[in-house]
Amino acid sequence: TTPRTEADELGDPLGAAQLAPPGAVTVVVPTFNESESVGELLHRLTESVPSRLSCEVVFVDDSTDGTPEAIRNAAQDCPFPVTVLHRETPVGGLGGAVVEGLRRAGSDWIVVMDADLQHPPDLVPELVAAGERSNADLVVASRYIRGGSRQGLAGGYRIAVSRTATWLTKALFPRGLSGISDPMSGFFAIRRSAVTTMVTAGALKPLGYKILLELAVRCRPRPVAEVPFVFQERYAGESKSTAREGLRFLKHLAGLRTSSPLARMVAFGVIGLTGFLPNLLALHAFTTAGMHYLPAEVVANQFGVLWNFLLIEMLLFRDRRGHRRWADRLGRFALLANADLVLRIPLIALLVGWLGMAVLPATGLALLLTFLLRFAATETLVYLP
Ligand code: GDD
Ligand code: MN
Numbered sequence: 001t002t003p004r005t006e007a008d009e010l011g012d013p014l015g016a017a018q019l020a021p022p023g024a025v026t027v028v029v030p031t032f033n034e035s036e037s038v039g040e041l042l043h044r045l046t047e048s049v050p051s052r053l054s055c056e057v058v059f060v061d062d063s064t065d066g067t068p069e070a071i072r073n074a075a076q077d078c079p080f081p082v083t084v085l086h087r088e089t090p091v092g093g094l095g096g097a098v099v100e101g102l103r104r105a106g107s108d109w110i111v112v113m114d115a116d117l118q119h120p121p122d123l124v125p126e127l128v129a130a131g132e133r134s135n136a137d138l139v140v141a142s143r144y145i146r147g148g149s150r151q152g153l154a155g156g157y158r159i160a161v162s163r164t165a166t167w168l169t170k171a172l173f174p175r176g177l178s179g180i181s182d183p184m185s186g187f188f189a190i191r192r193s194a195v196t197t198m199v200t201a202g203a204l205k206p207l208g209y210k211i212l213l214e215l216a217v218r219c220r221p222r223p224v225a226e227v228p229f230v231f232q233e234r235y236a237g238e239s240k241s242t243a244r245e246g247l248r249f250l251k252h253l254a255g256l257r258t259s260s261p262l263a264r265m266v267a268f269g270v271i272g273l274t275g276f277l278p279n280l281l282a283l284h285a286f287t288t289a290g291m292h293y294l295p296a297e298v299v300a301n302q303f304g305v306l307w308n309f310l311l312i313e314m315l316l317f318r319d320r321r322g323h324r325r326w327a328d329r330l331g332r333f334a335l336l337a338n339a340d341l342v343l344r345i346p347l348i349a350l351l352v353g354w355l356g357m358a359v360l361p362a363t364g365l366a367l368l369l370t371f372l373l374r375f376a377a378t379e380t381l382v383y384l385p
Helices: 038-048 066-076 093-104 119-133 155-174 194-201 209-219 243-257 260-273 276-288 294-315 318-323 326-353 361-384
Strands: 005-012 025-033 055-061 083-086 108-114 138-142 188-191 224-228
Touching: 025 093, 025 119, 038 055, 038 066, 038 119, 038 194, 055 066, 055 093, 066 083, 083 093, 093 108, 093 194, 093 209, 093 243, 108 119, 108 194, 119 188, 119 194, 119 224, 138 209, 155 243, 188 194, 188 209, 194 209, 194 260, 209 243, 224 260, 243 260, 243 276, 243 294, 260 276, 260 294, 276 294, 294 318, 294 326
Parallel strands: 025 055, 025 108, 055 083, 138 224
Antiparallel strands: 005 083, 108 188, 138 188
8 A cells, every 4th residue: 555645746747756767865864853854955955966866856745843844945946856745644763764755766776864954065076986886786885894883873872772773673683784893874876777676576675764774684785885984963853763663673673574474483492481481471470379270280381372372472473464454363272272283283183193202302392393383373364474
C-alpha cells in the first residue's frame, strides 16, 4: 500500500521525472518540521551545485508546521525544480519518506540528505563526481574515514550510542556493509538503477532513520565509494530523534537480519532458548511456594511460551501479524508450543524402543525434529506468509 500523498510541483508543471537529463541529480530531502532550515538549504544548494550539473530537489515532508509553505517561498528564488511531497499518512518515518522520494526521483543519481544543514550541501557535486570517477553505484559521505568527523554530534552519550550501533550493525551485516565505514550516515549518493527494482517491487521496508542500511543490505549496490565529511552543527530547530527511534532501529535491524528463511529459523531457535529463563524462574517461584513440581512445570512452561510469543511478535514476524487477531495468534502459538512438549515424549519412546537408539541421542534428535516441526507450523499456521 502506498501512502496517500499530495504532490505539489513548483516551477516544473510536467514533473521533474520527465525533464531530468541523464547524468543529472535528484536531491531527496526528508523533512519533519524544518521550516527554519529549508530556505537556507535551498540557498546553499544553489550556490554549491554548478550549472552544468542539472539538479532537481524533492522534499518529502511529514511536517505539522509551515514547512511546505517555507519550501514554496524559498523555491521561488531557486534555479532548479523543487517538488514538495507532503504525506498525509506518514509511513516508515524518515526512511519511508526517503523511499517515497526515490520513487519520484527522475535523475541517474539520487543524493539523500538532511534538511538541517548537518550535511554540507557543497559536497553534493563531489558525491556524484566520486561515483562517476570510480564507477560506483553508491557513494557514502562518511564521518569515519580520514578527513571526516562527527563534530556536530553533541554529547558523549550520543557518540557512545552511535559508536555501539555502528559496531553492532557492521557485525550483523559483514557482507552487505563491506566497504562502508559509516552505515548510519544519512548522507549518500546512489544510482537510481541500483534501487529501481526494489523500489518498484515494494521490497523496501524502512523503519525510521537508517535508510542507507536498508538500501545497502537489500539492494546491494556495488561498487561502493566513500567521501569524508564533517557532520555539522544543526542550523536551527532540534533533532527529531527520540528514544522511540532507538527501539524502532532495533526492530529494523531484526527485520533486515531475518529476511531469509534460514535466518528466520535461527532467530526462532535463539528466541526459543531465551525462553528457558522465564520458564526456570517461574518454576523456581512455584516450587518454592510449595507447588508440586509436575503441575509447576506445566504452568512455568506457559511463562516461557508467553515470553517467546512476545519476542517473536515484535522481532520476527512483525510484518506478518496482520492476518489474524492477536488473541488468535497467541492461542495457536501456545497450542503449538505445548504440543511440542507432548509430542516429544512419545517420539523419544519410539526412537528408543523401536529403533534401539540411546536415550541421549534420541532426545537430541527429538528436540531437533519437534523444533523444525514447530517452526514450520508457526510460520504457516500462526503467521501466514
Ligand atoms: N519526512 C520525514 N519524516 N522526515 C523526517 C522524519 C520523519 O518522520 N524524522 C526526521 N526527519 C528529517 C528531519 O527533518 C531532518 O531533515 C532529517 O530527517 C534528519 O533528522 P534529524 O532529527 O536532524 O536527525 P539527526 O540529526 O538526529 O540524525 C542524523 O544524523 C544521524 C547520524 O548521527 C540523520 O542523518 C541520521 O540518519 C543519521 O544516522
Ligand atoms: Mn540533524
